[in-house]
Amino acid sequence: MRSMVQKLAEHPFMTEFVDEQLELIARGAGEVEFEEGAFLFREHEDADRFYLIVEGSVALKIHVPQTGPVPIQTLSAGQALGWSWMMPPYKWHFDARAFSPVKAIVLDGEYLRRLFQDNSEIGYRFLRRITMVLAERLQATRLQLLDVYQVAT
Amino acid sequence: MNAVLTQVRDNRSNKIEPVDPMTPAPCRVMRRRRENHDTFTLEIAHENGLVGFEFQPGQFNMLYVHGVGEVPISISGDFRKSDRIIHTTRDVGTVTRGLARLRAGDTLGIRGPFGVGWPMRSAEGRNVVIVAGGIGLAPLRPVIYQILAARSHFGQVALLYGARTPEDLLFRREFNAWRRKGIVVHETVDRADGSWRGHVGVVTAMIQKVEFELVGAIGMICGPEVMIRFTVNGLRGRNMAGNDIYVSMERNMKCAVGFCGHCQYGPEFICRDGPVFPYDRIERLFAIREL
Numbered sequence: 056m057r058s059m060v061q062k063l064a065e066h067p068f069m070t071e072f073v074d075e076q077l078e079l080i081a082r083g084a085g086e087v088e089f090e091e092g093a094f095l096f097r098e099h100e101d102a103d104r105f106y107l108i109v110e111g112s113v114a115l116k117i118h119v120p121q122t123g124p125v126p127i128q129t130l131s132a133g134q135a136l137g138w139s140w141m142m143p144p145y146k147w148h149f150d151a152r153a154f155s156p157v158k159a160i161v162l163d164g165e166y167l168r169r170l171f172q173d174n175s176e177i178g179y180r181f182l183r184r185i186t187m188v189l190a191e192r193l194q195a196t197r198l199q200l201l202d203v204y205q206v207a208t
Numbered sequence: 209m210n211a212v213l214t215q216v217r218d219n220r221s222n223k224i225e226p227v228d229p230m231t232p233a234p235c236r237v238m239r240r241r242r243e244n245h246d247t248f249t250l251e252i253a254h255e256n257g258l259v260g261f262e263f264q265p266g267q268f269n270m271l272y273v274h275g276v277g278e279v280p281i282s283i284s285g286d287f288r289k290s291d292r293i294i295h296t297t298r299d300v301g302t303v304t305r306g307l308a309r310l311r312a313g314d315t316l317g318i319r320g321p322f323g324v325g326w327p328m329r330s331a332e333g334r335n336v337v338i339v340a341g342g343i344g345l346a347p348l349r350p351v352i353y354q355i356l357a358a359r360s361h362f363g364q365v366a367l368l369y370g371a372r373t374p375e376d377l378l379f380r381r382e383f384n385a386w387r388r389k390g391i392v393v394h395e396t397v398d399r400a401d402g403s404w405r406g407h408v409g410v411v412t413a414m415i416q417k418v419e420f421e422l423v424g425a426i427g428m429i430c431g432p433e434v435m436i437r438f439t440v441n442g443l444r445g446r447n448m449a450g451n452d453i454y455v456s457m458e459r460n461m462k463c464a465v466g467f468c469g470h471c472q473y474g475p476e477f478i479c480r481d482g483p484v485f486p487y488d489r490i491e492r493l494f495a496i497r498e499l
């Protein structure tokens with residue numbers, strides 16, 4: 056059976072870490088599976104986890120009064136999910152719902168925050184990776200906001 | 209290379225007749241299909257017994273609506289069905305609205321096909337990634353038909369297609385058939401309501417879903433210019449070379465044969481030297497706001 060360190064090493068989010076670092080990260084990691092339609096987390100709940108999606112897709116939805124849940128983004132295998140565990144108030148801003156059966160690695164948010172404080176090298180690399188993901192998502196959001204398929208007037 | 213069709217076969221006499229590229233040939237709408245709220249597809253045949261619409265994927269015709277005007281519209285149909293020419297158009301303004309009003313039996317004028325299309329030859333034997341946004345799938349559909357007609361001549365093929373909403377996604381009824389024949393299709397929309405079961409996000413985010421090697425692959429992109437720019441960046445992020453990435457520049461043009469200069473930039477006429485260009489060659493064009 057493959058160890059958690061190996062599984063972490065295979066996830067695209069973790070490519071920049073060396074084995075000793077992965078071993079420390081693995082101590083706060085577990086594996087989870089969700090059936091289609093299950094919630095990985097819900098808006099306003101405590102944000103205490105970070106997910107690395109290994110299989111399947113997850114829809115991020117925000118609840119709009121009168122309209123109901125509106126899908127805003129779909130994340131798939133190879134992507135990371137959730138950063139609200141990094142900063143106060145540690146609450147989820149969205150619902151995350153399995154769009155198909157999902158397998159993921161789940162990392163404990165509080166454990167990671169402590170690890171980053173004790174081991175600034177890991178903290179730096181982790182935040183660097185997260186920043187790259189956030190920058191990509193910010194670009195994508197800007198592109199979405201531009202509404203490029205609208206007819207120019 | 210100037211790809212203007214200068215001759216056509218006359219059905220009655222079976223003779224090859226010369227055609228003046230500036231004179232629209234009389235044609236008739238045989239069928240009209242509504243694709244969504246603003247986009248429609250016309251199947252058009254020659255009047256006067258002329259047959260044969262030969263074209264390369266990525267080429268366009270100038271469609272002339274009597275009393276309204278003329279617009280360049282790409283060919284969106286299958287090259288093997290050459291007795292009818294197929295155009296998919298989005299109603300955005302005066303002439304395209306004129307086209308939208310046409311029904312089966314109505315007449316219009318066509319000149320073409322014009323322009324240099326997609327690099328089908330150089331794509332042979334290589335992986336291919338096709339990225340389309342909105343109406344941009346129309347000029348790329350002939351590429352897909354050509355690949356499907358000779359599937360083994362190409363490597364792995366992916367179509368990444370994005371549109372504004374689920375209802376704006378064109379040709380969805382064909383996607384499953386394309387998938388069965390070995391094309392990976394990822395569709396996504398910028399916005400959707402709770403009833404949409406598909407992917408939400410910009411089309412550039414789909415690039416990371418392509419599991420095959422993109423180094424040495426050919427890329428073909430058509431869509432709004434902002435989307436093209438972001439897509440090129442995404443493909444370069446997968447180490448594709450700028451001269452392996454082809455884009456279609458669908459900016460305004462008038463004569464379509466490189467006479468009038470309306471769409472000229474430096475040495476290039478988009479109508480004659482394009483609309484499809486390797487990105488390297490026209491990168492500087494993207495910095496120019498109006499042509």
Ligand SMILES: Cc1cc2nc3c(=O)[nH]c(=O)nc-3n(C[C@H](O)[C@H](O)[C@H](O)COP(=O)(O)OP(=O)(O)OC[C@H]3O[C@@H](n4cnc5c(N)ncnc54)[C@H](O)[C@@H]3O)c2cc1C
Nearest residue numbers: 207279280281282297298300301302303304458459460483
């Ligand atoms: C080579 C080529 C191939 C094309 N293929 C297709 C196709 O397959 N299907 C299709 O629906 N359209 C296609 N177009 C775009 C189409 O030609 C234009 O939408 C059309 O010319 C608009 O004319 P109009 O009189 O309807 O609109 P206008 O009244 O002239 O303009 C209405 C609005 O559309 C905008 N507009 C006009 N032309 C363009 C353009 N080229 N690109 C972006 N915005 C424009 C104007 O800025 C204005 O806001 C193609 C264009 C080119 C150059």
